[in-house]
Amino acid sequence: GENVEQHPSTLSVQEGDSAVIKCTYSDSASNYFPWYKQELGKRPQLIIDIRSNVGEKKDQRIAVTLNKTAKHFSLHITETQPEDSAVYFCAASLGFKTIFGAGTRLFVKA
Amino acid sequence: DVKVTQSSRYLVKRTGEKVFLECVQDMDHENMFWYRQDPGLGLRLIYFSYDVKMKEKGDIPEGYSVSREKKERFSLILESASTNQTSMYLCASKGKPNTGELFFGEGSRLTVL
Numbered sequence: 001g002e003n004v005e006q007h008p009s010t011l012s013v014q015e016g017d018s019a020v021i022k023c024t025y026s027d028s029a030s031n032y033f034p035w036y037k038q039e040l041g042k043r044p045q046l047i048i049d050i051r052s053n054v055g056e057k058k059d060q061r062i063a064v065t066l067n068k069t070a071k072h073f074s075l076h077i078t079e080t081q082p083e084d085s086a087v088y089f090c091a092a093s094l095g096f097k098t099i100f101g102a103g104t105r106l107f108v109k110a
Numbered sequence: 111d112v113k114v115t116q117s118s119r120y121l122v123k124r125t126g127e128k129v130f131l132e133c134v135q136d137m138d139h140e141n142m143f144w145y146r147q148d149p150g151l152g153l154r155l156i157y158f159s160y161d162v163k164m165k166e167k168g169d170i171p172e173g174y175s176v177s178r179e180k181k182e183r184f185s186l187i188l189e190s191a192s193t194n195q196t197s198m199y200l201c202a203s204k205g206k207p208n209t210g211e212l213f214f215g216e217g218s219r220l221t222v223l
Contacts, residue, residue: 008151032210041213043114043200044153059189089152096141096160099211100153 002027004092006101014109019077021104023090028073029093030099033066033073038087038103047088048075080108113137116201121223129188131218133201140205142184143168143212144176147198156199159184174217191222 006023023055031052036044042061050064051058057064066073077084089102117132141160145153155168159178173195176184188195198219202212
C-alpha cells in the first residue's frame, strides 16, 4: 500500500543551526504535501504545505521543497530556536486520504 | 477559532470493555477522521467519514467501528477493547478533500489493562 518514509527519526541541533527533514512517498498520484508540528502534549498543527505543481515554498524560517520525479520532499528550518523543539510529521495526500510519515523528533539545544 | 473537541483526554479501560471516543467539530466540515498515534509509527488512519452516515475504512480498521449520525460528531467505538489498542487516538476534520489542512483534536489517551 501507500507509504511515506521520513528521516531522521531524531535530530539534535544547536540553536541557530539549520535542520533538514526528508521524506519520500510511494503514491505518485499524491498532490498535496503538508507538514505538521506537534509540541509535547499538544495536537499536531499545520506549519507549511506544498502542492504538486510547485517546487518550493517558503514562510519565514521554514521552507519546503518537492521533487515529484524522485518522489521526495523536505522541510528546512533555518536559524533554529528552542521553541522549534517538537515532533514534525510529513504527509502525502490525495483526496480524502492523508498518509503520514513516522515523525522526526527535533531537539534544539540552547 | 476552529475547534475539534475530543470528550475524553485520558481513559483507562479493562480488556473486553466497550469503549466510545467522541469527537465534535464546530467548523461545519464534511470530512472527519480517526487516527491512531504510536511512537515510531506516526499517525495511522483508522476510519474516515465524508458525510453524515457515511464511513470508509482506513489502513487499520480491525477492532474498531465508527458512527456519524450528525455532521459535527464522529465517534470511534472499540467493541471489545484489547491491550494492543492502548494508544493515543486523534480525531481530525477538514472541509473539502483537496483543501488540505487537517484540524486535530487534543487527543484521547486510552490505556487498556
